[in-house]
Amino acid sequence: MEVTAPRVEDPAPASAGVLPRGTSLLAALLFVSANTMVLAGLLTAWFVTKGATRAWPPEGVTVDTYIPTIVAVTAAMGAVAVQWAVWAIRRNDQRSATVALVLTVALGLAMLNVEWYELSRASFGLADHAYGTLYYLILGYHLVVVAIGLVSLVVVGARILAGHLGSPDYDAVRAAATTWQYVNASWLFIGLALFVFSPHG
């Protein structure tokens, strides 16, 4: 190991503090990783239980892909809208960023609404069978993820309106966008597992 005579320099005064670029983004990525593992646990339970059960879904349960597809399309639109917000704030265009975030939040609320409807019209209950338990648990998990994402979007939107965020300090927007992209990506996994890979009949 190279050892040279070290010099001592004055560091900057301790009060001058902005976090380095990418700090919030990295934190968001790590939280998304942890969150992914919660979903991985739930989906593991889904496939393990499915593999051990004769009829999955149980007889009498019908699953259609109409509403899940609507959610997927909404998620895809939200993915674009939230990236628009990031592109806009990178150009210091707070106005467009705010519009894009409002659009994303609206799409998110639509997802909440449709997912809630899907749960409420289910012909079976959580306590009916293991399929029902996991169905409600995994869709409920996604509702929570959407809610967390919406809160982070609203907070970031408010901070943009308050003039806290703009180029070059838009790390928080990227972090919120990452959280929101997980909302979309997790629906992909959930939709595939619950509706595409586990059709009825």
Added chain:
Amino acid sequence: MVDGPASATTAAGAGAGARAGDAALDHKTVGTLYLVVALAFLLTSGVLGVLLRAQLAGPDGDLLTVNQYSEAFSYHGLFGVFFFLVPAVLGLATAVVPLQIGATRLAFPRLQAMALWLTVIGGGMVAAAPFLDGGSKVVSGWTLGSPLPLGPGFGGEAVDLVILGVGLSLVAAVAASVNLVVTVAKLRAPGVTLARLPLFSWAVTVMASVFVVALGVLLAALVMLFVDRNLGGQLLAGASEPPGSTLWPTLFWFGAYPMLWGLLVAALGIVSEIVPVFARARIADHGRAMAALGATGTLAFFGWPSEVVGLSDGRWLFVAGALVVLLPVLSVVVNWLLTLASGRRHPRPGPRTPAVPAILAVGFSLALGLGLLAGAASALDAAGDLHVNAFATGTQHGLFFLPVTLALVAGLHFWGPKLWGRRLSVGAGRLEALLLVGGGLLLTASLLVLGLQDMPLHVATYASGEGWQAAGVAAAVGGAAFGLGAVVVVLDVVGALAGRPAPVGRDPWGGHTLEWTTTSPPPPHNFTVLPLVVSATPALDLREAAGGAGTGEDGS
């Protein structure tokens, strides 16, 4: 982050920004509080543990009823793992890591404070459970799965409160881990490249990454248990079909097994700081030590099936998975031995009596040796008998609880000057080492012997013909000594927190890393002057450049 002298000023400023007046968000305050909370739970867990061993010291023990025994068994483990080991390691990391990497703060100070208080609330919920309706039904052990608390025998709100409390502590651990990883990734001082990261900071990064990946699965399992208990879920009981019965242990151990290994990685990191400092030598191979610590954290994810009793397919794979993780640990130990061997070339002036951190590091190594033997034995018996009798308790204590606790206490003594501005007591420290190492080894060895004598995991009393009495008495004596040692540690720390300040220099040990270049205790912003970092051992470089490689005291 840019590397080089020219950027020293700017990048140090980037890591700055702690609100100087806001002591409640200072990472040293939060870390210390974390440690105090964890030590309180160590005492709680310890008292219960001593009761358990007293009950089993002789045949026909009548100190506790069967149900009281199972309760004490469960709370002992829950407090010990989720509210002592995890928060204690996170607390020490919170206090020390920013100092080691030359940062002035954590990336997100409020997040760490939130994690601390979530842990306190979670621990409070578990501590309140025995006094609530159904309090006597918390009898499933720290794994909450033997037996699974489902069905009519487990009603009442106490079990639910325990599930929620443990869940909160896991959320807190993930939050604190994210914060630590981001801090190490983003707030390192100029010159502190990843390759020059102090081994404790690296070990904490590995542990925190393991927590981020592993604990989510554990959390999902807890949610399933809660839903099954309260909303009529049909998942874990597996009423009709058999694999349901291995779903819980699979998910639990996928999370808990790497979690335990992550704690051991952090402990290895603590001792990897202490060994070179007291050997008066740089660590033999810094890069290899980092690789081995990283490998331990990674390979830990392949050992969980060995804990799932009842899995039968692919048994050799479970054996291999549980064995392979032991190899990098051995590599770290070999690194220490090579360091000690090279240390003779730097004769140490001054007193010859070994310092407390060094004694505890030796104790750690003894415990680790015993733990690795037990771990290898139980790996070879993957998913077999050694996981359902007292040997399992012995392995968990020898491989995880005892080494991690010894490393933590060594760390408290080592970093005490930075945490409290004074050393912990040397006399008390030697007493602690004697009681914790002696008692802990006796306890662990006795538990392993009881396992080899086929004492089941859950047994509240036994008949005199079983031949478990000798090891039973030894375990009780060892447990009591260990508990006494824990009390001395707590008194020692309380004395340091409450006692008069006893000025100690910047660097009482002759340390190697950045924390030893600032005052004890450090100012709120940690560093007034930050040395230029050109290696993994900036403090040692400074001393050597000043011509005084020998003494550790600079008296300032």
